[in-house]
Amino acid sequence: MAEPMWTLTKKLKCYLLLHVSFLLLVTLALAFFGYHFLNLKSQKLETVLFEPSMVVRELDNQQVVNLSRGKLDNQQVVKLSRLLNFQPNLLLPCRHDVLVLTPWLAPIIWEGTFDIDILNEQFLLQNTTIGLTVFAIKKYIIFLRLFLESAEKNFMVGHRVNYYIFTDQPDLVPRLTLQKHRQMVVLQVRNYSRWQDVSMHRMEMISNFSTQRFLHEVDYLVCVDVDMKFNDHVGVEILSSLFGTLHPGFFGFSRNSFSYEHRPHSQAYIPKNRGDFYYTGAFFGGSVREVYRLTKACHQAMTVDEANGIEAVWHDESHLNKYLLYHKPTKVLSPEYYWSFHMLPYMSEEQLFIWRTILKKTRFITILKNHQKLRN
Ligand code: UDP
Ligand code: MN
Numbered sequence: 001m002a003e004p005m006w007t008l009t010k011k012l013k014c015y016l017l018l019h020v021s022f023l024l025l026v027t028l029a030l031a032f033f034g035y036h037f038l039n040l041k042s043q044k045l046e047t048v049l050f051e052p053s054m055v056v057r058e059l060d061n062q063q064v065v066n067l068s069r070g071k072l073d074n075q076q077v078v079k080l081s082r083l084l085n086f087q088p089n090l091l092l093p094c095r096h097d098v099l100v101l102t103p104w105l106a107p108i109i110w111e112g113t114f115d116i117d118i119l120n121e122q123f124l125l126q127n128t129t130i131g132l133t134v135f136a137i138k139k140y141i142i143f144l145r146l147f148l149e150s151a152e153k154n155f156m157v158g159h160r161v162n163y164y165i166f167t168d169q170p171d172l173v174p175r176l177t178l179q180k181h182r183q184m185v186v187l188q189v190r191n192y193s194r195w196q197d198v199s200m201h202r203m204e205m206i207s208n209f210s211t212q213r214f215l216h217e218v219d220y221l222v223c224v225d226v227d228m229k230f231n232d233h234v235g236v237e238i239l240s241s242l243f244g245t246l247h248p249g250f251f252g253f254s255r256n257s258f259s260y261e262h263r264p265h266s267q268a269y270i271p272k273n274r275g276d277f278y279y280t281g282a283f284f285g286g287s288v289r290e291v292y293r294l295t296k297a298c299h300q301a302m303t304v305d306e307a308n309g310i311e312a313v314w315h316d317e318s319h320l321n322k323y324l325l326y327h328k329p330t331k332v333l334s335p336e337y338y339w340s341f342h343m344l345p346y347m348s349e350e351q352l353f354i355w356r357t358i359l360k361k362t363r364f365i366t367i368l369k370n371h372q373k374l375r376n
Contacts, residue, residue, distance in 0.1 A: 131218035240331035248335035267301035281317030
């Protein structure tokens with residue numbers, strides 16, 4: 001049935017009005033949500049830019065930081081709040097008196113060159129675990145108590161630490177109560193009759209245990225002598241892919257007088273006109289991967305030397321020096337990290353003056369004057 005014309009026009013008007021209103025509503029809704037979405041995005045960006053956070057980078061060849069690991073106690077979330085306030089002064093070098101950077105741009109660690117609060121926060125964010133390897137074979141077991149007690153006070157305080165004690169006498173290892181997040185692992189190993197062999201085979205044992213255990217248990221390894229004491233703070237400022245420590249006995253000497261192995265038929269051979277620094281065999285380390293490479297290479301070189309009937313002049317230390325010459329360390333520790341007060345009587349007035357002015361800390365020190373009695 002046909003409707004009257006005016007009814008039809010009215011219906012059409014009504015329909016159009018409804019349609020326009022609906023479109024208007026949709027546009028309004030879109031504008032509202034769009035505004036909030038964009039605003040939220042820019043807010044997120046602002047938060048990312050200004051929130052205290054870890055600089056996104058790969059630290060020392062480790063896997064990219066997993067931020068959920070930034071909890072040490074499950075309640076304590078670490079934030080890099082100090083990064084916001086810290087302002088290094090570009091016109092004020094941290095030290096005027098010593099070299100603080102190698103020619104291959106590795107930092108040389110001296111007191112006054114680092115801010116431990118920043119570093120602690122960075123390494124806590126990564127939930128870093130540090131393995132400290134030490135050998136106490138035969139009579140050297142007597143050093144272990146003082147070594148461990150001093151490490152509890154001064155070594156990587158506040159971080160996760162695994163002590164790996166290599167010994168032939170597990171029963172004589174002192175049972176100490178350790179601080180939170182620290183544990184002791186006793187690894188029974190064989191001994192050797194010659195002290196040189198005990199010292200050299202440390203490289204073999206560290207490389208073997210690196211693949212068996214260390215790779216799965218810790219991020220970094222620090223490998224040290226046991227006849228020592230942590231006399232002052234030794235912390236995460238030392239950690240890097242590969243680090244060695246300057247021997248205080250050769251500080252400032254020309255490389256001709258370093259006691260490198262100079263006989264060409266040894267695998268540790270370094271020509272007279274080569275060499276950066278003389279590193280001590282008593283303190284080196286790095287990521288587990290790099291320490292594995294170093295110890296494996298040194299052990300293999302010593303095996304070749306043995307087959308050729310030659311032993312490098314300073315044993316494992318000579319091989320370590322050769323390795324670090326051709327695989328440049330990513331950090332170098334100053335003699336603050338290996339100091340011997342027993343050297344003082346043998347020093348010239350000039351040397352004593354230099355040490356008195358530049359050495360602000362003696363962090364890791366020898367405690368033995370004469371090794372002969374213990375070695376025989
Ligand atoms: N060492 C050991 N028992 C020994 C000889 C050496 O456990 O009979 C280990 C110990 O960790 C020691 C390291 O090998 O600190 C290096 O030997 P030493 O300290 O005598 O060498 P030096 O300090 O003279 O380089
Ligand atoms: Mn020693």
